[in-house]
Amino acid sequence: MQLLMDRIRRDGKIKAGNVLKVDSFLNHQMDIKLFVEIGKEFKRRFADCEINKILTIEASGIGIACIVAQYFDVPVVFAKKSKTKNIAGDIYTTQVESFTHGRTYDIMVSKEFLGASDKVLLIDDFLANGKALEGLSDIVKNSGAQLVGAGIVIEKGFQPGGGHLRSQGIKVESLAIVESMDEIAGTIRFRGE
Ligand code: 5GP
16 A cells, blocks of 8 residues: 555654554554545455454554444454453453563453454554464454454564464455565665565
């Protein structure tokens, strides 16, 4: 998606440890006009798929998922990150290793909001090692719902998550795939360039 790649190049900041900061339009301040274009593009890429629910993970996935959901006309469920296992009621839960924070946390979704009749599109901001998406995919599996695919805003193609998920047969659509980035020069190369 050219608009997104141009924006990443213009406003993205490359940090140590293979981290791309996009706080000015995606992860802190959010450019809703850009989100609208992202929503339309995901709708186009998943046009032939039956989807009745979007699942994302707090916090940065939520804003994107909400705008995207308008184009699919479906509800959004977000997996909650929890520090305690002491959560009332029936839940699906799994563990996720955090790329940005370097620790493991539990995520959970109430059984009330996900079940065997659901056809689920996963949405997230970044795909790096794939742990967040694997966690969401585990939860979908445990619920008996069908995993239709995953829509990612920025995939870091030099990290293994995307390849790993695609090799499991999951339809992963990333709107910008960073092939390499140079912290010193401040340059980014996208797949297809
Ligand atoms: P994964 O589980 O695929 O390793 O990492 C995905 C999660 O880590 C995303 O939900 C995102 O919040 C965060 N993340 C991974 N890499 C980056 C990055 O380069 N920049 C930012 N801003 N977040 C990242």
